[in-house]
Amino acid sequence: MAEIIYTYKDSVYANITNKCNCRCTFCIRFVKNGVGNAETLWHQENPTKEEVLDAIKNFDFSGYKELVFCGYGEPTCQLDILIDAAKYAKKEKGLKIRLNTNGQGSAENGRDIVPELAKVIDSVSVSLNAPSKKEYEEVTRPLFKDGFENMISFTKRCRETIGDVRWSIVDVLPEEEKDRCIALSKEHDIPLRIRKYSSNS
Template sequence: MTITYRLGDSLYVNMTNRCSNRCDFCIRNYGDGIGGSGDLWLDREPTVDETVQDILKNVSGCKELVFCGYGEPLMRLDDVIAVIKAVKPKIGIPVRINTNGQADLIHGRQTAKELAGLVDTVSISLNAPNAKEYEALCHSDYGEKAFDAILKYAADCKKYIPNVVFSVVDVMDKEDIEKCRKIAEDIGVIFRVREMIK
């Protein structure tokens, strides 16, 4: 079971394969892992203790801890928080969460505040300039209402987390990328165009 894997100088944490999206561009559509990660499909979800031990065993030399595997990490919000509380004082490096931004919909409550003091960066996949295009691309369990929830989540995160990022994949047309950039600017978060990984 691959709980953690290294990409560059970051240690990535793979705690779940569950996701509220089924994005057309998702790396899961193209294989079982990324780089030298090994198989990221889980037979079962690792416990908090297993995850903590795996991080502590493998984090040496890493400059960032990133919760991003073959699922939406905030499906397991409470467990992610428990893991960060256990490891952050020991590892001394920044913590990032890569998310689809639907945690509030998943858990039925506002969740950004729960990450305050624990997470240094939240990177939210925006990937479309409006609700209709987002649903056509990402196929959320929550339909078109996911888009507005993502925008609200980003605005909430900004109150509690030092770095909030909206990202899009570079296969989008340039006009849509610029529309997404404007959304990020209006909310006051960082904007990043990321390379599609296959």
């Protein structure tokens, strides 16, 4: 069975599902099977809620302050597990909770999920990936027609409701696209992180 909880650099990650509604051209899943101390992050079957809760319960979080929901899939594609696992980790393990997401969660679940997230998530990192609809669709290849707009409005809702929210892009973007991402981040007052391509999303 693939790892549900794994460590990478100084953080602990929860890999709760391999489901995803995007097909990013740079997705690390298509390059290697594992990240950090995990040999594989491909589940033979996506874990049940009980398996995820057990994995959190049994992991020794000594020295770690935060649990990041990320992994080889989009956590909001398994919203019920995400919410309950985040609630459990916060209450029973005293951890801060971060969500790394592609920003399609409200479209995926057919409703504004941000109020539900706000109860259990402390910070959110949304993959911006590109500064315009056309470029976003080329690189992210979302299953939704309005993927770019979904991602922007989801991030703005998180900014209003959760507060600690940022966009991320990878450092392989051309300078001119990076500059337009920086402009977009200023326009919407959403901090931007430019991360190395090889790091965890």
